[in-house]
Amino acid sequence: MTQDVDLARTSGDDTLGRLAADRDLLGRAGTAQRVAEVLRDRIAEGALPPGTRLSEQALGAALGVSRNTLREAFRTLVDNRLVVHEMNRGVFVRMLDPDDVTDIYAVRRALEGTGLRAVCTAPPERIAALHAAVAGGEAAAELGDWAEVGTADLRFHRALVALAGSPRLDEYMTRLIAELRLAFLAMPSARALHEPFLRRNREIVDLLAGGDFDGATVVLDRYLDDACEMICAAMRMDGA
Amino acid sequence: MTQDVDLARTSGDDTLGRLAADRDLLGRAGTAQRVAEVLRDRIAEGALPPGTRLSEQALGAALGVSRNTLREAFRTLVDNRLVVHEMNRGVFVRMLDPDDVTDIYAVRRALEGTGLRAVCTAPPERIAALHAAVAGGEAAAELGDWAEVGTADLRFHRALVALAGSPRLDEYMTRLIAELRLAFLAMPSARALHEPFLRRNREIVDLLAGGDFDGATVVLDRYLDDACEMICAAMRMDGA
DNA sequence: CTTGTGGGATTGTTCAACAATAGCCTAACC
DNA sequence: GGTTAGGCTATTGTTGAACAATCCCACAAG
Numbered sequence: 291m292t293q294d295v296d297l298a299r300t301s302g303d304d305t306l307g308r309l310a311a312d313r314d315l316l317g318r319a320g321t322a323q324r325v326a327e328v329l330r331d332r333i334a335e336g337a338l339p340p341g342t343r344l345s346e347q348a349l350g351a352a353l354g355v356s357r358n359t360l361r362e363a364f365r366t367l368v369d370n371r372l373v374v375h376e377m378n379r380g381v382f383v384r385m386l387d388p389d390d391v392t393d394i395y396a397v398r399r400a401l402e403g404t405g406l407r408a409v410c411t412a413p414p415e416r417i418a419a420l421h422a423a424v425a426g427g428e429a430a431a432e433l434g435d436w437a438e439v440g441t442a443d444l445r446f447h448r449a450l451v452a453l454a455g456s457p458r459l460d461e462y463m464t465r466l467i468a469e470l471r472l473a474f475l476a477m478p479s480a481r482a483l484h485e486p487f488l489r490r491n492r493e494i495v496d497l498l499a500g501g502d503f504d505g506a507t508v509v510l511d512r513y514l515d516d517a518c519e520m521i522c523a524a525m526r527m528d529g530a
Numbered sequence: 531m532t533q534d535v536d537l538a539r540t541s542g543d544d545t546l547g548r549l550a551a552d553r554d555l556l557g558r559a560g561t562a563q564r565v566a567e568v569l570r571d572r573i574a575e576g577a578l579p580p581g582t583r584l585s586e587q588a589l590g591a592a593l594g595v596s597r598n599t600l601r602e603a604f605r606t607l608v609d610n611r612l613v614v615h616e617m618n619r620g621v622f623v624r625m626l627d628p629d630d631v632t633d634i635y636a637v638r639r640a641l642e643g644t645g646l647r648a649v650c651t652a653p654p655e656r657i658a659a660l661h662a663a664v665a666g667g668e669a670a671a672e673l674g675d676w677a678e679v680g681t682a683d684l685r686f687h688r689a690l691v692a693l694a695g696s697p698r699l700d701e702y703m704t705r706l707i708a709e710l711r712l713a714f715l716a717m718p719s720a721r722a723l724h725e726p727f728l729r730r731n732r733e734i735v736d737l738l739a740g741g742d743f744d745g746a747t748v749v750l751d752r753y754l755d756d757a758c759e760m761i762c763a764a765m766r767m768d769g770a
Numbered sequence: 771c772t773t774g775t776g777g778g779a780t781t782g783t784t785c786a787a788c789a790a791t792a793g794c795c796t797a798a799c800c
Numbered sequence: 801g802g803t804t805a806g807g808c809t810a811t812t813g814t815t816g817a818a819c820a821a822t823c824c825c826a827c828a829a830g
Contacts, residue, residue, distance in 0.1 A: 318617060321814070322605070346781070356815045358598045361782090365562070365605035377558055378781055378822045396696045404640040456636045462702065560782070586812070596784045597812090618791045618812055773830075782821075790813075799804075 321355055322362035328353065329363060333372055333383055334471045340385040344373065371469050386473045388522040394470055395518035398447070399511060401463050405453035406507055409498055412453040419449045420498070424491045431488055436480040443484050446491050450510075473521050476528050483520075487513055562602035565595055569603060573612055573623055574711045580625040584613065611709050626713045628762040634710055635758035638687070639751060641703050645693040646747055649738055652693040659689040660738070664731045671728055676720040683724050686731050690750075713761050716768050723760075727753055 329349075332338045344364070346357045353360070364381050367373045373381045386394075409417070427442035444467050451463040477483045490513040497506040569589075572578045584604070586597045593600070604621050607613045613621045626634075649657070667682035684707050691703040717723045730753040737746040 320617060347779095357781090358601075358783095358816090359814060361598075362602055362605050365602050366609055369606055369609040377560060379824095380781065393696050393698050396694065397698045400640060400644040400694070400696075400699060404643075454636065454640070456633050456640075458633050458637045458706075459640060466698075562782090587810095598785090599783060601813090619793095620812065771830105773828105775826100775828080777826090778824090780821105780823080783819090785816105785818080787815085787817105788813100789815100790811105792811080793809090795806105795808080797804105797806085800802095 322359050323366070325353055325355055325360060325363035326366045329367060330370070330372060330468065334468060336475045338383050339475060340383045340472055342383045344381045344383065346380070370465055372472070384469075384472055386469075386476075386525070388525055391470075391473050391521050391525065392518060394466055394473075395514050397462070397466055399514050401459055401466070402447055402450045402510060402514070403507065404459065405451040406498075406503065406510060408454045409503065412455065416449065416453055416455075417498075419452070420446065421495055423449050424495050427484075427488055427491060431485065436484060439488065440474075440480050440484045443487060443491065450494075473525070477521065477524050486520075487517060561595055562599050563606070565593055565600060565603035566606045568593065569607060570610070570612060570708065574708060576715045578623050579715065580623045580712055582623045584621045584623065586620070610705055612712070624709075624712055626709075626716075626765070628765050631710075631713050631758060631761050631765065634706055634713075635754050637702070637706055639754050641699055641706070642687055642690045642750060642754070643747065644699065645691040646738075646743065646750060648694040649743065652695065656689065656693055656695075657738075659692070660686065660735055663689050664735050667724075667728055667731060671725065676724060679728065680714075680720050680724045683727060683731065690734075713765070717761065717764050726760075727757060 329338070329344075338344070346360055350357050350360045364373065364375065368375050368381070372384055374384050375381045423442055423446035427439050427446065430436075430438035430442055448460070448463050448467065451459055474483060490509055493509050494506045494513075497503075497509065569578070569584075578584070586600055590597050590600045604613065604615065608615050608621070612624055614624050615621045663682055663686035667679050667686065670676075670678035670682055688700070688703050688707065691699055714723060730749055733749050734746050734753075737743075737749065
């Protein structure tokens with residue numbers, strides 16, 4: 291039935307490479323890592339709001355894992371800054387203050403600015419991803435799907451960083467966005483949060499397409515300043 | 531004997547703030563965290579060279595901690611990219627390849643460039659730290675203490691990033707340097723690694739003092755390009 | 771209103787156990 | 801000869817229970 295061929299030699303296509311990429315998607319992850327991912331998702335979607343105490347006993351029972359495994363998962367979440375660990379008190383979903391948000395946006399300026407400066411050396415498919423993200427956001431806005439507008443916005447800015455072609459910068463950005471979601475949760479509506487910035491993203495890609503890098507940088511910096519200020523204002527409102 | 535005053539109200543000086551800063555220095559760390567720090571140090575100094583397998587039983591016995599605690603420490607080291615975890619095989623001290631080094635230096639360009647651009651808004655004591663690090667490196671070179679030249683060099687570049695005033699960028703840089711030490715271990719001599727760059731650091735601070743930011747950026751980029759190429763060349767030599 | 775003082779719950783850490791897996795060795799086989 | 805199959809051993813993955821240390825809270829005393 292099956293042909294007796296040597297897979298490693300005959301693959302003119304990149305079958306092996308693609309298989310290897312799938313490896314980590316399936317089973318290949320330990321329990322602790324999967325628990326960390328579940329908690330990451332639940333925190334991001336607001337099911338575990340900032341300030342929530344993550345009881346080892348309760349969570350362990352709910353997820354069906356032992357306390358030791360759970361504690362391993364906590365370690366990675368602490369390193370991701372999604373939870374804080376207070377000695378002999380437990381771990382809590384992180385609560386961001388305006389200083390945190392300000393610093394996060396300072397890092398975004400550094401990361402996204404680096405991507406922007408690398409646009410002239412970036413491969414065309416990365417530029418295309420930029421345009422696709424903006425178009426996706428506009429289409430979602432047309433439909434009134436403001437949650438999708440938000441993810442498209444973040445996809446755009448992640449694609450901006452990806453222009454630099456650095457795996458580590460990409461990971462910084464991914465983690466930064468996960469952290470930023472903690473602040474988004476404090477915002478009243480997804481529409482008010484993302485709609486004002488649709489136009490800015492369009493402006494940036496258009497300026498880039500026209501070769502006006504300095505203009506794009508100015509718009510990007512204004513975007514980040516305004517977004518930061520908007521979130522900080524909402525946080526001060528909410529806290530008082 | 532003691533005056534009966536309310537500490538919280540009467541502190542014209544910032545006694546409370548300084549006390550709070552001391553809190554984390556004292557005992558306030560769990561076993562796992564301390565174990566992670568010990569392993570970090572041993573890896574940085576080369577006592578646990580890249581590729582070394584970190585046996586849970588052997589390390590646990592040596593450090594006098596249980597396997598569970600050790601595994602918690604491993605998680606943070608994995609997140610710091612100092613070790614790699616292979617499922618059902620164990621954790622190994624990370625081995626960097628030239629691609630890793632290239633990416634690390636790409637991130638350094640982004641981080642240190644960000645600091646450099648922020649020099650005009652940085653407080654004077656941060657500028658002073660810059661000059662102090664360069665002077666310290668030159669003094670150590672005078673004495674032939676090449677290890678100290680190396681730490682002064684890293685102190686200078688960390689101070690460069692600190693100009694941006696961002697805690698997160700500072701932490702990125704700290705972790706990046708810890709990772710970079712894995713590559714330094716492959717270099718034959720500390721002198722060959724650091725001596726050529728003493729002059730560049732001096733150039734950078736002098737150009738900055740003169741207000742020539744673009745010139746400083748050029749020298750910095752050349753520094754990073756050359757250092758990266760030097761290390762990659764040594765790695766290719768060593769690997770073959 | 772502040773200062774002890776229990777009691778109860780939770781975390782910090784260890785230990786022992788078992789299942790699952792990787793690595794190695796041997797033997798059989800074409 | 802080289803390759804494949806099977807089995808053994810050491811190590812990791814994960815769990816459960818145990819105990820000490822610590823924090824929180826309620827309550828009493830000054």
